[in-house]
Amino acid sequence: MKIWDLRTFGMLRVESGHALPVETVAISSDSRLIASGSDDRTIKLWDLHTLKQLNTIAAHSAYVSNVAISPDMQTLVSTGGGDDNTIKLIDLQTKKTRYTLQGHKTPVDAIAITPDSKKLVTGSFGQLVSRNRAISTLKLWNLQTGKLVHEFSDNFSSVKSLTISPDGKILVCGNDDGTIKLWSLDTLKLLGTFEDGSSSVLRVAISPDGKLLASSNEDSIIHIWQFN
Template identity: 45%
Template sequence: MKLTFNVRQGLTILTIFSLIFISMNRVKSEEESKPFKIFTGHTEKVEAIAFSADNKILISGSRDNTLKIWDIETGKVLHTLSTESQGITSIALNRDRQILVSGDIDNSVKIWDLQTGKLLITLNGHSQPVEAVAISPNGKLVVSGSDDRTINIWDIDSGRLLHTLIGHPDYISDLGISPDGKILVSSSGDADYMAKVYGNIKVWNLQTGKLLYSLKQASPVGNIIISPDGKTLFSGSFGQLESPNSAINTIMIWDLQQGKLIRNFSENTESLESITLTSNGKILITGNFQGSINFWDWKNRQLLHTLKNDSDPINAIAISPDQKNIASSSDDTIKLWKTPPMEKTLLNE
């Protein structure tokens, strides 16, 4: 039997297979762009989230006055820690010592045993709500920043107040500690272009409490994060001032050692709510008010991928230590996403 095959048939078959391939990849892409697990249980806004070192546990802090410790595999709550306060604003985790720190609206800082859920100590020293907390890499110091415009450095074991840092003319929005534990960075919403008030980022010696220098940024700073090698600082602004140099939701990238601006770029969104980094520091991840989680090759200012959280604003984001999962919070809900496929050179150490 003689078989015949013409060009038109070949193109038709090729087109069909191409459409099938495109459709399959589109479905796969849509699945990868949706959360694979949703955690419900909080009754008010979830302000902060963090992963445990073994990637098995997720911790969340909410305005409903509770901390919840979740089993990621089952989605079940292992512990609910009640703070008996007016709400949680921030959390920090020392994965080596299994210590959890929470900042509260009732002006206090609480230190918890992560494994047992036991409250170890309550630190009182601020006169207004605590907006940010951080733990030194060696787990010996806790730092808290408050609406009272002060930063307190505490001994985590004794609860003794070591230093109170002043200098910000407005509330403390975020804190960061360098990987070597020597440098503390604080940010604030204290920008006022007309009054010529700048310096919303301050860099301190963590051990002595001495101010090393200030970084001038013409927009209020909501989030900061230090790169894993301790050389680069990322700051995210969340508004626009009447300044020729201000921009909506600008991400500023600084040389932390020299105190110089390296580069910046804008998200062009309503409000930048949260930022984090992959473990190698090559990809910057941002969450915004419009419900998008964006992945940036920050050195090239290139947007690599976007996860869309419907229209729900992103309150907080975190990436698991193994880099496989992204957690985001919106209102009282937490969602877990698979990290989007990106170039291995950007994800690998």
């Protein structure tokens, strides 16, 4: 794991606390904590200022595919890869798993937390049940209780990336089929679809003012969309 200074573009330090490759990292809203997830099946917490390792959490039976820290600094969310389709809600104070979510039948590839730290969105790989029916790949959870709130049944394609607007009202979902779907987190209805006809949407990001959406594709193209 490498730490960089965004002002000078210089590398500050290299950390090698994991035994196997690091799959995912997240920084807390107060810029003091780093969470890293690895193929060694552990999550490590680091002090961003001293770069000292604080804790090691063994939460999954396979590699750790995603980590995220809630904006209120109360919950660490992690997902397992391989044959571990679980989502863990870990209390950041006790470092203990508060809830294990098991709604997905395939590995979870993307997660996003609303700015108010009340909701969690998860997206998984697509899977056909029959010729005309597929598993819903997009789910909404209550982050406080761990309860499933809603399944977006119209989203069948594998979810590659998720982000939520700064006001917490719109969910943006980048899919493997090249579509970007916009969902209302108030009404849970589809607001629109961006489709450029290109390859899988690997990442999506919204500007802090909520007006522009950037997406990156497997064909090496970055698209900028008028979002609001």
